[in-house]
Amino acid sequence: MAMSEWFDTTLGQVAEIRVSNVDKKQLPGERSVRLCNYMDVYAATAVETSEGLMRATASDAEVLKFGLKAGDVVITKDSESPDDIAVPAYVPSDLGDDVVCGYHLAILRPVEAVDGLFLSYLLRLPQVNQHFAQRATGSTRYGLTLDAVQSAPLRIPRDLKAQRRLGELLAAIDRRIAGSRALAHKYKKLRAGLFGKLRDVDCAYEAIGDGFDLQAGTTPLRSQARFYDSEGTPWVKTLDLNDSLLYDSQERVSAAALEACSLRVHPPGTVLVAMYGGWEQIGRTSLLEISACTNQAITALLAKRPGEWDSYFVLKALQALRHKWADFAVSTRKDPNITKSDIAAFRLPRLALAGQLEWAARIRAVDSALVDEHEVAAKLELQKQGLMQELLWGPGRQRMGSSSTAGRRCAPGGA
Helix, strand or coil, rough: HHHHHEEEEEEHEEEEECCCCCCCCCCCCCCCEEEEEEHHCCCCCCCCCCCCCCEEECCCHHHHHHHHHCCCCEEEEEEEEEEHHHCCEEECCCCCCEECCCEEEEEEEECCCCCCCCCCCCCHCCCHHHEEEEEHEECCCEEHHHHHCCEEHHHHHECCCHHHHHHHHHHHHHHHHHHHHHHHHHHHHHHHHHHHHHHHHCCCCEEHHHHEEECCCCCCCCCCHHEEEEEEEEEHHHHHHHEEECCCCCCCEEEHHHCCCCCCCCCCCEEEEEEECCCCCCEEEEECCCCCEEEECEEEEEEECCCCHHHHHHHHHHHCCCCHHHHCCCCCCCCCCHHHHHHHCCEEEEHHHHHHHHHHHHHHHHHHHHHHHHHHHHHHHHHHHHHHHHHHCCCCCCCCCCCCCCCCCCCCCCC
């Protein structure tokens, strides 16, 4: 579309704005209603059903003024952060004459020349988010005045059919993202079930120290620049550990560091376990797919008798049993760590190798599918972000770079 086919306006010129004051109370003499609350809007791109909405009461005047209709857009008017305010959700169809917009929300009812679905995507643009963030007021909780909402800058195609096409295109991408995230959630549940079966298995347990030699690394002196080489040997720190296969490290060390610090290079197939860093870090794991050394916060497990333990089984068994590190660390340290001795004493299910391989293969298949879905969702999200800039901000407008709202979500979810 050419520049002449777009027009600049503000939100207040293209939508009637109604700030709700309907609370969650149930008062005698008022009508029973289903209340669309803050999280019903914040946690969804659309309010598509009245199922699950809480029961409350409202006066006849409130029902008339704040009842939701097909084509409405509802936004969050308040937030704990100015960078996460005016989050929109579209109302694609009538939900019933007893569904009412609740407190901390505002209804945007577009004029006939503006499509509500298209408008809901406009409100997710970083340019518009920045407008709201700069005008949100408060100290511990932030809110938007009516003027702040009304003055939000928009650029809109004059052709209503074009608006609908753009909105439907972006909604289709959102549906694909939601489908991918739903599959990822399913795979997470499958993995949790497999972890549970391993925790419940009836078999002997063996201390890690009985089957593995344990090796911790060290940190070469930072003052010696010659010890660090971007082309050198991967050197793994706790924050490199990803509870999965490890293909690289943030830093590398030189041959001089390996010799001076007696750093041992571990082969692919080595399981690594984090010892330091508090509850968020201890027990984190990775399985090396490269040759690498480590710092002193990581213990490498080196099998004493090759062929008795499958490395992927050990990796995932440690993750399934990670909660048990509390038995070693919680009672002695304010910011708990674990030691090599703790790891040596940690017990793993002693399945026969065939049993390890069978369980590990099932977990590996689920993990691979989960990674695939995360990648699909991430690519679709990038595609949507690009389309939103190109299709919604209009031609001839400078694209916005980084801003204080760069981290603001464009759709709910997460994998």
